[in-house]
Amino acid sequence: DVTVGVLALQGAFSEHVQLLRAAAESLALKHEPAQQSQTRWSFVEIRTPEELARCDGLIIPGGESTAMSLVAARSGLLEPLRDFVKVLRKPTWGTCAGLILLAEAANRTKKGGQQLIGGLDVRVNRNHFGRQVESFQANLQLSFLGDSPDKSANEPYRCVFIRAPVVEKILPHRDGVQTEEESRDATVVAPSKAPGDQLAEKETTAQVEVMATLPAQTPALHANREHDDAGTEDIIAVRQGNVLGISFHPELTADPRIHVWWLGEVLKAVERRRQFDLVHRSA
Ligand code: GLN
Numbered sequence: 001d002v003t004v005g006v007l008a009l010q011g012a013f014s015e016h017v018q019l020l021r022a023a024a025e026s027l028a029l030k031h032e033p034a035q036q037s038q039t040r041w042s043f044v045e046i047r048t049p050e051e052l053a054r055c056d057g058l059i060i061p062g063g064e065s066t067a068m069s070l071v072a073a074r075s076g077l078l079e080p081l082r083d084f085v086k087v088l089r090k091p092t093w094g095t096c097a098g099l100i101l102l103a104e105a106a107n108r109t110k111k112g113g114q115q116l117i118g119g120l121d122v123r124v125n126r127n128h129f130g131r132q133v134e135s136f137q138a139n140l141q142l143s144f145l146g147d148s149p150d151k152s153a154n155e156p157y158r159c160v161f162i163r164a165p166v167v168e169k170i171l172p173h174r175d176g177v178q179t180e181e182e183s184r185d186a187t188v189v190a191p192s193k194a195p196g197d198q199l200a201e202k203e204t205t206a207q208v209e210v211m212a213t214l215p216a217q218t219p220a221l222h223a224n225r226e227h228d229d230a231g232t233e234d235i236i237a238v239r240q241g242n243v244l245g246i247s248f249h250p251e252l253t254a255d256p257r258i259h260v261w262w263l264g265e266v267l268k269a270v271e272r273r274r275q276f277d278l279v280h281r282s283a
Contacts, residue, residue, distance in 0.1 A: 002040070003042045005045070005051065005055035006020070006044070006058070007060045008045035009068050009072055011063020011068060012061045016251040019250065019256050020059075023262075026256060049077055053080070055090065057270075058084060058091070058092045059092075059093050061095055062096030065106075066114040082193050090242060091244075091262070093244040094245045095249055095251060099165055099167075099247060101116055102119045103116060103118065103165075103190070104171060107188075114188060115190075116188060118191070120240050121170065124167055127165070128165055129164055130163075134163075135164075137160050138161070138219070139158055140212065142212055157258070158253050160249045160250075164248060167245070211244070213236060214234045234247075236248065
């Protein structure tokens with residue numbers, strides 16, 4: 001049995017739960033009937049540290065990162081979330097506001113900063129494309145979804161950007177220690193956290209991988225304004241070990257392909273942990 005939580009403090013959490021259910025169904029269809037019985041998924045909304053403790057993986061949805069962070073602090077969830085991501089190193093995926101919270105550093109906006117969870121050695125620029133009216137959609141080929149013999153699986157993904165952040169800098173691994181440059185820039189940074197168990201130790205060296213970029217002059221669909229971001233290619237998806245961050249909102253589409261892919265990653269992590277526990281206990 002595998003339990004995946006969706007942080008349900010604010011934002012688009014129920015949309016994620018729906019898409020997770022669709023993804024689990026399509027995963028089950030892809031496997032042999034004999035394997036189907038092997039994974040029993042539970043998808044649960046997370047509001048307390050006790051609920052979080054039962055999860056094998058976690059999604060942090062899009063919404064408003066300052067609000068989410070404030071509610072998390074009030075619910076006593078900030079430290080348990082940092083432990084989940086950085087000490088237990090369980091699979092964690094943030095979309096939009098979730099990406100901001102999983103970054104080690106973020107710029108302050110006019111309304112101020114927020115407490116971050118961290119886990120991705122990147123600095124994000126919140127509201128990179130501007131205000132709500134500058135939200136847009138773009139069809140992008142997401143190569144990490146892999147090549148599928150099924151043609152429809154290789155179709156571009158409709159990416160929904162709403163006051164979206166981008167990764168503006170990949171940081172040297174420094175676990176939340178604020179550099180001089182960052183303090184000058186009035187940046188908020190996540191506090192440092194040392195990994196605890198041996199499995200975590202092995203994974204601390206994971207590098208930041210760029211999973212997807214938004215090429216300059218990508219034509220925008222259904223936008224109030226043409227997206228014309230001064231000829232730069234923006235990083236919109238990154239992964240570092242157990243942590244995945246995506247600028248856009250897959251939960252606001254009906255396309256479960258990223259959720260299917262990520263659930264596959266969760267299964268691999270659960271299996272690795274099982275193996276580790278086996279070796280550990282028999283030793
Ligand atoms: N820009 C928002 C923030 O700072 C995130 C927007 C979103 O999740 N759609 O939290």
